[in-house]
Amino acid sequence: MKTSLSALACGILFGAGLALSGMVQPEKVIGFLDFAGAFDPTLAVVMAGALAVLFPAQALARRWTAPLQATRFAQLPRLRVDRRLVAGALLFGVGWGLSGFCPGPGIAAAGVGLRDALWFLPGMIGGMLLFRAWEARAHRPLVDETGVPVPSAENELAS
């Protein structure tokens, strides 16, 4: 219950931050990526602001044995830098440069009902489902954002 409430509160703060910072405007993101044109440094300012809070938070998390409202921190296994990581980041970067949307702003803009994002969100969901189907075909276990295998029928078969 408490973890649900804090997830909601953190989501609200995150969305407010995205909107206030201008990151829900694709032109600002594309402007940051446009080194040869009218470069817009806004995204770098946003990242600097977020990292200024996150660096001390991570230092704190390293010293704690458990988070305040859960029994343990999500396990982050030491994965290697591999081709999948680089290929995934390349594909994501191309889509990001084409649309000016990464997942957070895309979801926020679609939720508010913006026309461009209403095309972006179904595409993103389709891409995620495509990846899921592709992984299942290769009998690879699905992992979540922390790299931990997702409990699913496919994974039970694979393990």
Place this chain on the structure above:
Amino acid sequence: MTHGPALAGGLLIGLASAGLLLLNGRVAGISGIFAGLLEPRRGDKAWRALFIAGLVAGAAAVALLRPGTFRFDVVRPPALILAAGVLVGFGTRLGNGCTSGHGLCGVSRFSPRSLIATATFIAAGALTVFVGRHLLGTLP
């Protein structure tokens, strides 16, 4: 041009990510949180759905207070945006993260994977804009 709102927004994003980490022990990676909602057999959907609902509500609230928050100067062709969405969805799952999970959470704990991923997607995005806007001239 002032960077006040960008800095304030960045601090809020940092606070939200720090809160999710220190309270719930979770990584605030939007692509991962959202993809978890697409897993039919997953049990931990409640907090993910609430986080995403909050993200939309928080952005909508700021948009009400600050008209022009979602102003679009350029409208791109729907097919282009749809294709970009597919690339973002597939790519963030293959690479295990996006701007938030790798770019903020991973970079702030000096994860080599996240540093490489962040440099790669920024470079790929910049190259895409360069080719589309300056070489081909087809991207607005």
